[in-house]
Amino acid sequence: MIECKNITKIYKSETVETNALNNVTFTINDGEFIAIMGPSGSGKSTLMHILGALDIPTEGEYFFDGKDVSEFSEDELADIRKNKIGFVFQSFNLLPRSTVLRNVMLPLVYSNISKTEREKIAKAALISVGLNETRFHHLSNQLSGGEMQRVAIARALVNNPTLILADEPTGNLDTKTGEIVLNTFETLNKEKHHTVILITHEREVAEHADRIIHLRDGEIVEDIKNGKNKH
Amino acid sequence: MKLSDLFEETYFALTANKSRSFLTILGIVIGIGSVIAMISVGQGAKGTIESSIESLGSNLIMIMPGFQRAAGNQISAGRGSATTLTIEDANTIGQEIALIKAVAPEFDGRYQVTAKGTNTNTQIVGVTSAYPDVRNIEVEQGAFISEQNNQSSSKVAVLGPTTRDDLFGENANPIGQTIRIRGMEFKVIGVTKSKGGTGFGSQDDRIFIPLSTAQRFLAGNDRVSSINVQVVDQNSMAMVQEQISSLLLSRHKISDSQLADFSIMNQTDIISSASSITDTLTILLGSIAGISLIVGGIGIMNMMLTTVTERTREVGLRKAIGAKKKDISTQFLTEAVILTFIGGVIGVFVGWIFSLAISKFGNVSTSISLFSVLLAFGVSAAIGIIFGYYPARRAAKLNPIEALRYE
Numbered sequence: 001m002i003e004c005k006n007i008t009k010i011y012k013s014e015t016v017e018t019n020a021l022n023n024v025t026f027t028i029n030d031g032e033f034i035a036i037m038g039p040s041g042s043g044k045s046t047l048m049h050i051l052g053a054l055d056i057p058t059e060g061e062y063f064f065d066g067k068d069v070s071e072f073s074e075d076e077l078a079d080i081r082k083n084k085i086g087f088v089f090q091s092f093n094l095l096p097r098s099t100v101l102r103n104v105m106l107p108l109v110y111s112n113i114s115k116t117e118r119e120k121i122a123k124a125a126l127i128s129v130g131l132n133e134t135r136f137h138h139l140s141n142q143l144s145g146g147e148m149q150r151v152a153i154a155r156a157l158v159n160n161p162t163l164i165l166a167d168e169p170t171g172n173l174d175t176k177t178g179e180i181v182l183n184t185f186e187t188l189n190k191e192k193h194h195t196v197i198l199i200t201h202e203r204e205v206a207e208h209a210d211r212i213i214h215l216r217d218g219e220i221v222e223d224i225k226n227g228k229n230k231h
Numbered sequence: 232m233k234l235s236d237l238f239e240e241t242y243f244a245l246t247a248n249k250s251r252s253f254l255t256i257l258g259i260v261i262g263i264g265s266v267i268a269m270i271s272v273g274q275g276a277k278g279t280i281e282s283s284i285e286s287l288g289s290n291l292i293m294i295m296p297g298f299q300r301a302a303g304n305q306i307s308a309g310r311g312s313a314t315t316l317t318i319e320d321a322n323t324i325g326q327e328i329a330l331i332k333a334v335a336p337e338f339d340g341r342y343q344v345t346a347k348g349t350n351t352n353t354q355i356v357g358v359t360s361a362y363p364d365v366r367n368i369e370v371e372q373g374a375f376i377s378e379q380n381n382q383s384s385s386k387v388a389v390l391g392p393t394t395r396d397d398l399f400g401e402n403a404n405p406i407g408q409t410i411r412i413r414g415m416e417f418k419v420i421g422v423t424k425s426k427g428g429t430g431f432g433s434q435d436d437r438i439f440i441p442l443s444t445a446q447r448f449l450a451g452n453d454r455v456s457s458i459n460v461q462v463v464d465q466n467s468m469a470m471v472q473e474q475i476s477s478l479l480l481s482r483h484k485i486s487d488s489q490l491a492d493f494s495i496m497n498q499t500d501i502i503s504s505a506s507s508i509t510d511t512l513t514i515l516l517g518s519i520a521g522i523s524l525i526v527g528g529i530g531i532m533n534m535m536l537t538t539v540t541e542r543t544r545e546v547g548l549r550k551a552i553g554a555k556k557k558d559i560s561t562q563f564l565t566e567a568v569i570l571t572f573i574g575g576v577i578g579v580f581v582g583w584i585f586s587l588a589i590s591k592f593g594n595v596s597t598s599i600s601l602f603s604v605l606l607a608f609g610v611s612a613a614i615g616i617i618f619g620y621y622p623a624r625r626a627a628k629l630n631p632i633e634a635l636r637y638e
Binding site for chain 1: 232233235236240243247544545547548549550551552553554555556557558631632635
């Protein structure tokens with residue numbers, strides 16, 4: 001379970017103070033599928049960084065599985081990311097000139113898991129995102145965009161995270177492959193019960209989620225259940 | 232992060248850009264290789280000089296007469312001009328001081344020597360039968376001066392190879408022939424083996440005769456020019472030297488050691504002063520080569536900084552999936568150290584080949600010691616750490632959010 005209480009994030013440059021997030025409070029239960037939506041400058045990236053333990057808020061509390069992460073040190077944040085969070089990025093961020101399998105195994109390198117075990121987990125993750133087994137030993141830059149993003153999702157899955165955070169996962173994909181990727185998230189949520197948070201500025205993408213949190217100018221303007229769009 | 236994973240990551244990183252890794256390693260190879268080759272030249276020179284000093288005899292102490300100074304007179308004749316050492320001094324040293332292997336007193340003088348139709352001016356050395364052992368002299372033909380020769384003051388002579396060549400022609404057999412020293416006939420009974428060395432003070436250009444013969448017919452008294460003492464081992468040298476000094480002071484009835492009428496030279500002192508010269512040479516050569524090693528190190532730093540910049544997004548990703556600062560800095564540091572280590576291994580090999588080539592074609596003796604190889608490895612690892620540290624720290628300090636956005 002994730003709880004944000006009065007989270008405020010202020011960026012200070014020499015002359016200006018920017019209020020990226022202002023008193024944001026919400027709770028996410030395990031197994032939810034949520035979209036955080038808003039135009040650019042709404043603070044959704046800042047919120048994603050805090051939710052993903054990449055950054056800490058200026059004020060407020062962030063409880064992750066009961067622990068207050070907002071006071072964590074850099075190394076403690078790294079541990080949370082390693083054990084509890086899987087990231088999917090707009091630009092995939094796969095290691096070039098490396099095989100699909102090596103890319104997916106990468107997070108496990110930092111968890112001291114044996115190589116044979118790593119390979120087993122990685123293959124299972126790749127199968128669960130629907131990637132063809134013939135692709136496992138291809139280099140990552142030989143894949144299509146949709147395949148790359150599914151490899152990235154598999155990479156986010158290998159550490160069996162509490163939370164999958166996807167930052168504009170369809171931003172670099174055409175509508176059709178974007179749809180496949182979004183369906184992958186839905187399957188992971190419905191069948192494997194992973195908590196998924198989508199960060200997006202597109203309403204069509206957000207519509208895939210069960211709940212939509214709408215941000216504008218660093219504040220929540222709308223937090224609604226989305227029941228109309230179920231297949 | 233496991234060690235095997237660390238090496239695997241390093242392997243992938245270094246093979247990702249093979250030509251760049253190769254050129255960076257080449258810089259270290261040249262640096263380490265030239266350090267190894269230059270030090271081998273210095274060490275080789277040191278070995279040559281030391282062995283030529285040691286060929287005088289091992290663990291040797293030489294006692295020379297001091298300068299002559301009459302009581303109340305401040306005018307000194309040159310060192311060695313006094314005739315204060317006697318054969319009795321030599322015998323007493325041999326009898327009273329422990330840890331001595333042999334004592335060999337000698338008398339030196341330069342005389343004109345003639346043979347059939349040829350003549351030369353050379354060093355005549357009056358010696359006892361202990362002399363060859365103490366001064367490392369071997370006989371090539373015939374025999375050396377015996378105890379018997381000394382007791383009977385026989386007129387026999389052993390020639391150095393150079394003197395033999397001068398008097399009888401090159402490689403002739405002079406055994407049984409006669410030479411004349413100051414009009415007296417001496418029978419040649421042997422020739423010594425060549426010890427090398429040319430010019431002034433050559434060990435080969437001399438004639439050995441019995442000490443008693445030299446004292447009786449050439450010097451006309453029982454003085455000796457110097458006493459060679461061979462000590463049992465290197466560690467006892469200082470102690471024996473001390474004991475000889477106090478023994479001779481009391482025998483010569485001198486209370487103030489400042490006024491001693493003899494001087495004692497220790498072979499170790501001669502070697503150490505010669506070594507300090509060759510060590511300086513080694514350091515000089517080594518530091519010139521060391522400059523190229525530093526240039527190689529800067530090459531490493533340059534490559535690592537480029538790599539860190541190029542792989543900013545990768546660093547961001549690694550941090551996002553849970554890598555700690557330490558993981559990142561260890562990874563980049565390992566890359567730098569592996570680069571220098573590979574360069575070090577190849578460099579030692581290249582340096583070794585060069586030093587072989589120098590000794591083969593340059594007629595300079597070279598020697599590669601384990602020390603210089605270990606030094607090269609130590610230095611290359613240190614260079615990897617020193618020049619890899621800054622780029623690694625820079626990578627570790629990257630903010631994951633900014634690193635992921637880096638274009």
